[in-house]
Amino acid sequence: MTTKKAMLIDIKRCVGCLSCETACKQLHGFSTDPEPTLSDTAFTVVETRGDKFVRKICMHCEDPACASACPVGAISKSALGPVLYNADKCIGCRYCMLACPYSVPRYQWTKLAPFVKKCDMCSDRIKAGGQPACTEACPVQASVFGNRDELIAEAWRRIREDSSYVPHIYGVEEAGGASVFFVSDVPFEKLGFKAAPTGTQPVPTLTASALGDSPKVVIMGGTILSALYWITQRRREVALADAEEKAAITRMKDERSQP
């Protein structure tokens, strides 16, 4: 039984040193110049909101909208927690980018063979028992990595022990839950966090009902169409029989009238 991993980001503790951003870029071999928003060469960025610093990163949802949207199943939720992208399957339709409620996935617009780019929570490192480059680089434990259950307990401990924290962990319940949590001493909506479009329901539930209707449509539609066709055929046969009968009657009358 693998334990689900997660990441906790403490906005109160973050000092905006950008160590996480730089560590991520170094790990992937990108230029370490800071970027204003997520891009295909910045899987996490630290945004300034007033006097606070807010990390942007893939939320690694429990039931990811991107994974449900992908027509070829190139995105999947792994047992350890990270939401992983399989570049070998991707056709580049970019529906994941439209589906993601947090607008995280990025595209390599300049490449001739472009792929989707996003954080994979350093899946290879955590599989080997390590932790992501960003949490390892954080000098003040504003970003910490650990088992999902323990991190939720740790977040609640921080909230309990320091009354300046908002009593809410963003990411535990949003859109069916995620593997990246935020705690903050400033209300989340003031920091640009949006309420999840589905509340605590996973985003894929939005399409589930429409898709769930399709077997019904096929069975009911097929029955109705067959019935209509049968009626049409029957009417045609009746009309034909009527016409033949009439023709026969006229023929008989004609024969009688000329003895």
Place this chain on the structure above:
Amino acid sequence: MIARIKSEITLWRAIVAIIFVTGMYATYIRFFEGFRASTNLSDQMPWGLWVGLSTLCGIGLSAAGFGISAAVYLLGMERYRPILRASILISFLGYMTVCVGYLYEIGLPWRFWHPIVMWNHRSVLFDVCICIMTYTTVLTFEFAPAVIEKLPWKRFRETVLHFHHKILIGVVMAGVLLSSMHQSYLGGLYLIARGKVHPLWYSQYMHAMFYLSAIPAGLALTVMAIYLSMRSLNVRVDFSILSDCGRMIQLLLIVFAFFKVLDLTANQAWSYAFQRTSEAGYFWLEMLLFLAIPICLLSFESVRSNPERLYWSSAVVVAGFLVNRLNVSINSLQSAMGTHYVPKWTEMASSVLIIAAGVIAFRYAVIYLDILPKLPKKPEGFTRWMSNGGLAAQA
């Protein structure tokens, strides 16, 4: 007179030439320089004109094929048989343009076949892909007799057409079901983007709204194409059939308007329609072009029974439909995504190229195959070159 006709010929040929040259150049940029050079797409606007116009409008405007074939084959409305082949041809060519457009849209076009073998049944887009592929096959099958009957081999012809006739009804039924599913799933694609799609368009019944709006638009395009064929090619159709189509379009538009009003009310979205936002402007433009104007115009007997007036009313329906689909796919997303997207010329040029190729294919199919009832040959051989064969349908 002849001089005037000659000048017309050169104008349309020049336009077609320009469309092909710019379109081919845009295609080169798309496939050899990539998305950044050929589109204004961005991480905030991952889907643009190609999805909005080539796919959503292309499929929607091809809806007449399944509508008319259901009416003729399943409901026994023999009255519409003369325009059956034309509507199937339009659908077939429409789906062909969508299939070509798909190669422009996806980032890795050489992997176009992946959805066939890599399934994700939770994905609306997967269902759309599979339905469109299957239905394109169905349309090819429905249209095939028009080509096969022209083949010189008698035995082959008879065997194939006999077999074709035997399974036709089943195929038509499958076509109706497949169409119903993917016409609505195209709207269903946006269900998952709640919070991104503007409330004037987002609803949990978006898929139903797409289905309801596609059929009148597809019929309107068929009316336009047949009118243009009659004006410029050697074919004649009993005009009262098109008049009846006009009545049908109006009825379907009223049904759509009814559900749109119901939907907006249920979602409490009316207040957004009266804000001073660009979305509200686009919303009213759509309501005006797609619903208000055509419903009014088509209620007049004098409009329905006059070919030219019916043609222009249908053109307004098609224009309104384009506004609707582009509203959903582009305008409704911009404010939530904090971006302003205007398609690059290359996106437009390549889309126009694909549409123009479809229109030209339609023209030659009508000339060389038995698509619409032909008139006896006229002495003036040049009449068929007089017009553009439906190029105006692009507008």
